[in-house]
Amino acid sequence: MEHLKEVAKIAEWGIKGDAARVSAYLSQLIEKLSCEDDKKAVQRLHSVLADSGPNIESSAIGAHARLPVDSESRLALADEEAPRLDEFPVILDSTTSHRIEEFISFVKNADELEAHGVGLSPSLISYGPPGTGKTQLARYIAGRLNMPLVIARADTLISSYLGSTSKNLRTLFEHVGHRHCILFLDELDAFAKLRDDQQELGELKRVVVSLLQNLDNMNPHTILIAATNHDHLLDPAIWRRFTFKIPLHHPSVEERDRLLVLYLGHYMKGLNKELLAEISESLSGSDLRTISQDAIRDAVIRKKETVDQDRLVWRIAEARLKQDIDFANPSPKNLQAVQSLNPHVFTGKKIAEMFKTSTSTVSRRLKQEVTK
Ligand SMILES: Nc1ncnc2c1ncn2[C@@H]1O[C@H](COP(=O)(O)OP(=O)(O)O)[C@@H](O)[C@H]1O
Ligand SMILES: [Mg+2]
Incomplete structure (x- = not known):
């Protein structure tokens, strides 16, 4: 039977009552059927997804109300988006597209890879000059995986009360660890500058240490994407945490x-x-x-x-x-x-x-x- 894998996964998570994963696998199935041009099946499954009620809604998308906030300012520590497939196309060279496809398929087949003892925590960092599509790429991947994108807000995370930054990071990582979503750390250099930068205060060094701790303790299923214009400013220890390092450049x-x-x-x-x-x-x-x-x-x-x-x-x-x-x-x-x-x-x-x-x-x- 074709697409047995997706059907089995939908059944498995349906029985276990995990609506978010049912929705994710259903979306994968829809994507495959769309590629095969099976319009009738796609339409039917889309309406199942749309009619699936508040269960899937609240666990897979639209959880804005639950986003954690900074305890001092009460501002949200992240924004959330639900990019649609095809809403954010990216034009990449063939090597880069190939790597992105690989990342997407690793995420989609995470359970199987894990079952064979070759699981990996899916993390990707894109780097390159401004305007080369780093932010767009994160949205594209979220669209392809049909997962909400939780975008960390550096401005709120790094509060004027520097002491709360570590706490904020922990709260945000815990939040995404419990959900079926992608965490996106855009402009990562804002809080991951080199620890030995003489101009930085001790407090900022602690932020980097805290970021490293959070990355180490991250739920292995959490999908992490980061982007930076200044890869040379990043702490090497942070750099090493990413399994996929994707350079983006000016287009050919x-x-x-x-x-x-x-x-x-x-x-x-x-x-x-x-x-x-x-x-x-x-x-x-x-x-x-x-x-x-x-x-x-x-x-x-x-x-x-x-x-x-x-x-x-x-x-x-x-x-x-x-x-x-x-x-x-x-x-x-x-x-x-x-x-x-x-x-x-x-x-x-x-x-x-x-x-x-x-x-x-x-x-x-x-x-x-x-x-x-
Ligand atoms: N490689 C690309 N493919 C498609 N659109 C792109 C690409 N690079 C840039 N763009 C366009 O430029 C806009 C800004 O790109 P963005 O992703 O914000 O760049 P960056 O995050 O690298 O500074 C995007 O919204 C997109 O419309
Ligand atoms: Mg950007």
Whole structure:
């Protein structure tokens, strides 16, 4: 029988009365059936999941009311989200996607791995420059696993009463240890700086020690994801606690192409994708998303079905060169910057077309000396 494993798990946890796990395995089954395009079965099981009542609701998702709070400020120590499958797509290189798939399958098959004596505590840290999709990746994984994402709030955890930080960490780890959820420590460096950093106070060192203790005592079933922009600032002992270490980087030309397609959708029609992907070198996924959305806004306001390629190039140039370009009256510096993106493509003639001005003006301005 196909999918016997999921059906057996649903039966097992159903008998044991663990609604959260029933829901998790049911979601896995739905995902597999969706891949096989069994629409009827998917619809049927979705309605079972939706009708399953408060039992599953309260244990698997929507437990905001129970999130622990800081005893001084009464502010929640974490936020909770229930990302939906496909809500947060990520574009990754093939090695990274492969590692993520591996992580997801380890989590899904945790019981079986444990039964064979090769269980592992599922923990993953992603690291890399800002805007490369670290936070998005955590949401994507939660969506794929259909599990709530409990996002630690560094601002409340590290309270002005530094003494309470260790207590807060303990409370939060205990909370997630009792639930079927993913704990997400975003911007981990905020509380996991090197212990021997001379500038840090003794109190902050204690926070790191406390974090380490919590990581060591963590319920082995707790799924932990962390992210940091500053992996070099992390304490090596904390770094070692993670089984999956995933570097994220600025997208390659092929990934930029996919990101533009993802964020421009049908507005992309008729554009020179290759050119846009090529000239957006060094931009992050986040930059490409912002640029795409701005371009779509332009198109909507101008009542156009597609975005204007020249305006898109102009926005890419602005982001890459970190300078505002006056589209109506570009300065010599602006024009030279645009040309430097790719002198073969952005010839004087092309630039004149883009900015709707004469080639003589452009060539004069391109030759003009720019004072730095
Ligand atoms: N690799 C990527 N795939 C898809 N979207 C991305 C990627 N990188 C960045 N983005 C987009 O940029 C936005 C910001 O990314 P984020 O995950 O917050 O970056 P980080 O946490 O690394 O600073 C995301 O919401 C997403 O829309
Ligand atoms: Mg982030």
